[in-house]
Amino acid sequence: MTAPDGVPEVRAGDDLAGLLLDLAELADGDVVLVTSKVVSKAEGRVVPGATRDDVLADETVRVVARRGPTTIVRTRHGLTMAAAGIDASNVELGSVVLLPEDPDASARRLRSELRARTGRNVGVVVTDTAGRAWREGQTDIAIGVAGLLVSEDHAGRVDAYGNPLAVTAPAVADELAGAAELAQGKLGGRPFAVVRGRADLVLAPDDDGPGARALVRPEGGDLFGYGAREAVVRALLGDSADRAPFGAPAPAEELAAVLARVTAAEPTPEPGGLLVRTDRPEAVAALAFAHGWQVELEQAEVRSAVVARLRPAVS
Structure with a gap:
């Protein structure tokens, strides 16, 4: 896994595919990961002169829980996140960054651009940081995916002892997102990462797959729909x-x-x-x-x- 240095400050309208290709060579079967922050910046999802509270209601479908200053909500994307994923870090003072309007569509566009310019068949993951129930700290997850298996279904397989794997389904898109964050770092100015060696997860060029939406449980399917x-x-x-x-x-x-x-x-x-x-x-x-x-x-x-x-x- 590599995370190239030298990415300039991203602004509305910037060419993400070009920024990456200036710094990295891609091979068939690579997985490209990009933070939602720079995707949102390129797509004009920065709101100047605003706070999280100013825009939270518009990004919220319903409130899941409140504890002190923290509000956990379900977003229009189906994600359950603190403050709807609205971020005030790594952005000009007095501004906030919203999540991409449609992260799966963002991933599909970037995948298409990279293939058009390089001829390479890659998977693309848009990542964001989220907390987890039962655990302290945060890790990155996949909120947008194109051309990649988002989970591996092990149902029907057996382990080395002959035990059936009934419900084992690693969320490989999330695992890749968490690993990419280790290479990128939070303050390193490295919004891209490239993973090589998991071409088995990358789909055919004409198949973008179900997207990260497939990892979102429907309303009523989550055991923790409310705090x-x-x-x-x-x-x-x-x-x-x-x-x-x-x-x-x-x-x-x-x-x-x-x-x-x-x-x-x-x-x-x-x-x-x-x-x-x-x-x-x-x-x-x-x-x-x-x-x-x-x-x-x-x-x-x-x-x-x-x-x-x-x-x-x-x-």
């Missing part, structure tokens, strides 16, 4: 617009066990759902919402209790 505090608030509010991040309806047995544990009620199965008598209807409603179910409440014979009929929610 811990935010999930409690959303469940208690019960707004139908907030359902998707909680995922598909849980099995009736799972919800019944949770209701019994939290409210001491004993839900009984009925056609299409569950019935429970409770003096804690708000708790039942919140638990049902968090598990992808909806509730109809009826007054019970005992004034302090209600009958709750629960059904899986229909999106």
Whole structure:
């Protein structure tokens, strides 16, 4: 892996392919990695006279979590990142850089330009820095990809002991992005990196592949669609617009066990759902919402209790 020195300050309209080719020779099967920062600069995604807070709302689909000054959001790209990936480093004072409008499209354009000028078939990865759940620190990930396998599917293979690999799928595009950051450094002025030796990951010239979008879990497919505090608030509010991040309806047995544990009620199965008598209807409603179910409440014979009929929610 190499990261060439000598890249000048990138500005709107600059030719990224030309900047790279002035400093590096490419071979068939190389993987070219470029930071989203310089892609955004070249595409005019710098906002002068602005702060993160000024532009955060426009780059946000929904807030995932807030802790002190940190806001984690889901972006229009489907990425979950602090401050929507808006960056105020390595840019003129008083300006911020937004993520590329469509990082996969940016990667495809750069790949096409490099092939047109060199005849070489390469893969291209647009990288950005992100934190990770459960881990301190940050690493670079792939937010745009063209001409490259983004993950390797090991399902069906066996290890040296004969054990089947059921769900092993290395996100090779992210692994390459993290490795490239080691060569580039944060302050070295080296926004490009070239990886040689993984031509097996590079697709045919006429195949750009699924892009980095393929690595983004859909709404409801992520076990951590909200932060811990935010999930409690959303469940208690019960707004139908907030359902998707909680995922598909849980099995009736799972919800019944949770209701019994939290409210001491004993839900009984009925056609299409569950019935429970409770003096804690708000708790039942919140638990049902968090598990992808909806509730109809009826007054019970005992004034302090209600009958709750629960059904899986229909999106």
